[in-house]
Amino acid sequence: MIRRVFLRTIIIFSVAAAAAALFLFASPAAPVRAQSYATTTVTISVCGDGIVQAPTEVCDTGTNTGQYSTSSANRQCMPGCRAWAPYCGDGILQPQYGEQCDAGAMNGVAGSGCSATCQITSLAPLPGPGPAPAPSFGYSPGSYTAPNPTTVIIQGQAYPGASVNILQDGQTIGVVQADSNANFYFSTTNISPGVYTFGIWAQDATGLKSIALTTTFTVTADAATTISGELLPPTISIDKRQVAKGGTVTVSGESVPSSTIEVHVHSGGNIIVTTTTNSMGGWAVPVDTSVLQNDAYHTVDADFITTENGALLRSTISQAVPFYVGSGTPSKKLLADLNGDGKVNLADFSILLYYWGTSNPTADLNGDGIVDLPDLSILLYYWTG
Amino acid sequence: MKKRVGVVLGAMVYAGIMPLFAHAAQIYINPATGKYPPGVTFPVDVRLDTGPSQCINAAEVDIAYPADVLQAVAVSDGDSIFSMWVKNPTIYSQYGIISFVGGLPGGYCGRVPGDPSLSNKLATIYFRFATSTAAGSSTAPESALLAFLPGTQATLNDGEGTIAPLTTAGAKYAEILQGQFAPVDTWQKALEDDTVPPEPFAIGVYRDPSLFNNQWFATFSTVDKQTGIDHYEIAEIPPSDLKLPEDQWDWKRAISPYLLTDQSLTDTIAVRAFDAAGNERLEEYTPTTTVPKSGYPNASVFSYVAILGVIGLVLIQLLLRVF
Structure with a gap:
């Protein structure tokens, strides 16, 4: 009897431990990645440089x-x-x-x-x-x-109530909360003049993370540099990573309330599905996979469109979420997180640096046999700070 | 006839190749031309332009300069858009090469409308014409060509490390020998004017099986917006020494990642970053209470839960047997 109790304990414990391990160590739904192209909605106005930058500024005499x-x-x-x-x-x-x-x-x-x-x-x-x-x-x-103190102001739109992380030259300097209309505002005077790269990413109410939007600009001395129009792309997730051809996958996420979302399914040609976010910023669209190629990976991404002063503004595109149509076992782990702590930051860069020029498989992110510039590039793309 | 065909073919090839570079990024030297007298140290910027809708996040840059004619006095990463360096800007005077490998998380995506400056500098090199003519002698004025070596490349911020189509543009400088010039040293002036320390930064303490045999190491990295980072120093201070003044701590020159001597994590770790002008930024970190023992959820809590779980399971089964 003791042996049976012992064996049963081992089995139950192993199952429980495996379940706990999966729960605790599973990587977040979507990795944080950086944008792949520049957004055209971002503008800068410097209050204190003597130049009037409409429409944000009405006047600017320099001394103000x-x-x-x-x-x-x-x-x-x-x-x-x-x-x-x-x-x-x-x-x-x-x-x-x-x-x-x-x-x-x-x-x-x-x-x-x-x-x-x-x-x-x-x-x-x-x-x-x-x-x-x-x-x-x-x-x-x-x-x-x-x-005037040297000031930087960053404003834009994320998701209702989202935590918006602000990175300065790769290091997190603040977290602000977006309001119910998804507007966020960040300001700091703890900055000296110079060229800076600010990175912005946000986490929505369900825990999904956006990609990081980066903007490089000069901060003027004794003036307030305002960056407006930082429109974070929608968060995006998919209910199934794998579906048989003909089945439906539901793509959903969050964005600015009452805005238009354009979802693009990339598979040879481009399929575009449009929807509108509800008052809480949520959106969801079903994608019919019967028109997609079988036994292949496809990706889906989204952006949102809003109007300001009559002009149509489009955010940058979100990260592309992959899904597999067909049978087979796809698997994707969080790339560039070399030490497995769920973040891509200086610790992972240190490991890459250590193995620079070698064939170390952990640091060789693109698997070409050498740790070199493309691997650095991949790590910097996935940077979370 | 042959000549005409050749011209047409040439034009077609050119037309075919040029669109490939329509979306090319460019790394260039600015100013592209200049005339300087000997004895004057002049600054030269290495800058990056991106193609339309393009973000570049890393580059490897090698610049050749004629070391017999031009002396590279200093190279600075001050106000560079690169914040992560695999190889800091370095002058190899015996080969006449200046090179660096670096990048920035998220990439550089071009100039933002409304930005008062270009904001695209990678590094600044300070040069001086090496020859100083003796009074009365007549030598021809030298000219110096700066060119990017073929190993120069940049990568797109696309998650795949794609090498970006890239064009480069060097520079040509000439020496002026006529006239009287004061020996202006712009690098010295920049060092004297720089009173701002490097930017604040955080010290990280980690361990990983792939580094240092899973021993604790420290990471640190920052930037300087004026004359650039010169070097870092680290000190591990036992609690009893914390009351000593900063300059009495046991400072060692260090690079990140740094293998900690104190593997018990009871010492306070202090790192100071120095810029080229000697301004210092000091940061401290006391790891004992805050650092997790590994990157994973707290292992000791996990093991307590495991032990209790096993005991619980055994008891439950025995109880079920009894009833």
């Missing part, structure tokens, strides 16, 4: 002190570059700055009643020495105007 000016020629911009600072000529009566009137463009025009220095002309003394000039607030001797 936000202080009152006595004429429209000398007018200052508000810090943030979204509006002009008060000035004589803006058509708004500002008695706190010594204005008696402000007729906008008519200041100084005969008959307007208001002088170029925002004083009521009928009160002005007859020609002789002119009226005392209005006090100038553009400069106070002895005061110090602190330079």
Whole structure:
């Protein structure tokens, strides 16, 4: 009896251990990969460089002190570059700055009643020495105007409530949460001027990870560099990795609520299926595999389309999820995670570096017999930070 | 007739090949031309342009320069878009070659509309015309050609490591011998102006069977936006020595990955990154409480669960037998 108990224990324990191992060590649904081409929605505006970058900026005088000016020629911009600072000529009566009137463009025009220095002309003394000039607030001797701190602002769209990871030159510097409309906003002043590559990836409510969007640009000193239009592609997953020809696979994921999703099935020709995300950002489409080649791999990816100011904007394409049509046993493990910790970062790069120039099979990611540039490229593509 | 056919054939071949390079990336030297007097150290950038809708994430670059005519004073990775280096920019003066291998995670995808600068620099080389003419002698002014060697290549950020179609453009510099020039040293000036330390970074502690026989090692990497990274130093500080000032810790020059001497992970690990101007960024990491014993879920918890599971199974079966 003891032997039977012993054998049964071994069997049950082995099954339980195997199940636990599968559960604990299974790699995430889709590996995090980086984009394969540039997005055209990203723009940069630098508040503080003296250049007005519409539509984000209304003005940019360089210093952007936000202080009152006595004429429209000398007018200052508000810090943030979204509006002009008060000035004589803006058509708004500002008695706190010594204005008696402000007729906008008519200041100084005969008959307007208001002088170029925002004083009521009928009160002005007859020609002789002119009226005392209005006090100038553009400069106070002895005061110090602190330079704007060097700032970087990143904004875009991910998924409702998603955790958006921000990487700076490959290292994670922050995680922000997207709101219910999938908009996210990140800012930092903990940065010195120079050229940086920012990477952005997000995890949706179900735990799926997007690809990393990278943008390289110069951060200007004493100015706020704003990067807008970072549209993260939809997350994407598939319910079956393998299906018999004729069966249906369901492709689903998350994106910006109430936007159009375009799903592309790549197999010789391209099949495009369009759908709309619901109010929570979720989407799902069935793909009929009867038109696809049998006993072959196919991939499916997606992007989303949104409108802004009447213009159509398209996000970058998501990672391509492979699936197999036919019978047979496909298997794909998370590539480039050389130490198996679920991340592709400096630890894996260290291993690749160590075996550079050798034929070490762990580091030889493309299997061509040598650890060299293409293997470095594959590792950098899958980088998670 | 033959000549005309030859021209037509040539044009067809050209037309056939050129589209292949329509989407080519380019690594080039900027400025492409220049005239400099001897005694003046001038900077030269190595830059990368991508083809349309293309991201490049790594490159191996070899530049040949005439070492008998041009002296390579320094090469800097300051403000480079590459953040990971397999081989930092190095001057091999005996061969007249400057080379580096590096990349950036996610790739460089071209200039973003609105960017005030090119933001595409890989490295900066500081050159000086080597010959200094003695007063009164008349020698012809030298000219120097910089060219990319055939081993120069770049890879696409496509997950497959595809070698990108690539064109390169070198440079030609001439020496000016007429006139009086002050010996300007732009590299020295850059070093003097640089007061900003390297960027902050994190120290990683890992172990893996494929490295150092599964012993604990430290990883560290950062960038410098001004004169570039010069070297790293590491110190393993026992808890009793933590109260000592930083310069009294046992510093050793190090490269990442670094095999730790203290394999019990009780020492605090400190790494300092130095840029070429000597500015220092210090980071510390105390591993004992936070580092997992391996990359996998905590092994000791797993074994407790396993032992309890076995005992539980045996008890359950005995109880079932009894009832």
